[in-house]
Amino acid sequence: MRTQVAIVGAGPSGLLLGALLHRHGIDNVVIEQRSPDYVLGRIRAGVLEQVTVDLLHEAGVGERLAAEGLLDDAFVLAFGGQVHSIELFKRTGKRVTVYGQTEVTRDLMNHRAAAGMQTVYEADDVAVHGFDGGSPHVTWRKDGIEQRLDCDWIAGCDGYHGVCRASVPAGAIQTFEKVYPFGWLGILADVPPISHEIVYANHDRGFALASLRSRTRSRYYVQCSLDDKVEDWSDAAFWAEFAARLPPELAGRIVEGPSIEKSIAPLRSFVAEPMRFGRLFLAGDASHIVPPTGAKGLNLAAGDVGLLSRALAEHYGEKSDAALDDYSRRALARVWKAERFSWWFTTMMHRFPENGSFGARMQIAELDYLMSSEAMQTVVAENYVGLPL
Ligand code: APR
């Protein structure tokens, strides 16, 4: 089998890259180790920057998003028992769209199938070869039979635990990491959200976040200990803790209901440099992770594949490799700025056991300052709506 671009991983990065390449007439095959249902079962953030929305439209998958996505002009910061608004549209002229990553993935999957693009699911022992020389190829086993796909380029869109980054010789890659001393306990419930604007709450008991998937489905989180087990958190315990961390005017709007999903996720900042190794490119979670505060993960992934698809289109169309040669530098410049924003937002909003009461007062001083400074609100809004590609 032969294709122009072999894409490893059918998460949002791999599927969006495939769709964008297809628009440019570039042939690609996606190889994924899991089943479609497994991929759709992962629940992640649900806030899309305008750059991401534009790329989804460019890929031809913007229709349902345009009809069902909820546009937000602002987000909410809650602290000291008060509710404050960070105006996005007023300060930047941009909005964010609330639309779940699961739905983005579903739209991309349906589009891929309808366009007849080839996707291999449930591929075992996926391996990447020859990317440092002239014969890049991907191998895997499907139903016990060995398969080989020859290609011009390999796109490593296989997430943090994928095989692509792991296949790069240790001396060729540098990694940067910060692990946070807490996790997020999240629930999904079919109850009306307390607000259609996303609420980030700083509280002595820990951080809380109120988000949504639709007008009838809420996605809520509380900061928890890394030792906590999901089984030890009953729905009743979650609702009580969530309400305790919100100012009364928001807590009073909570409608409780049974959780339809409940999970704990650790928080991590991670970057691997560079994002290109010969004929292998990394994109999305395969090369960087952000903590979820600010919802940058999916948006960064979209930005990466936006840049990569344009660079590949230049290679095949205009026969110039300038953009391919610049991909890693350009993508990383954007990645590090989103890393900084996610780290800063996480640091300002969570209880850090080791920072004690002094750390908590510093956070409140910073939040107070933020709400008194037009300049700083503009800085925060600009980062939240996303930096240009
Ligand atoms: N071979 C083939 N596929 C693999 C392999 C492998 N060895 N290892 C992992 N995969 C697949 C995973 O099963 C997954 O479907 O690669 C896909 C990677 O998808 P994601 O982890 O969703 O990463 P990405 O597409 O970059 O999406 C980034 O997802 O994790 C969130 O916060 C992140 O929102 C961001 C977005």
Ligand code: PHB
């Ligand atoms: C979510 O909807 O799951 C979500 C929203 C905003 C965040 C993180 C997660 O910052």
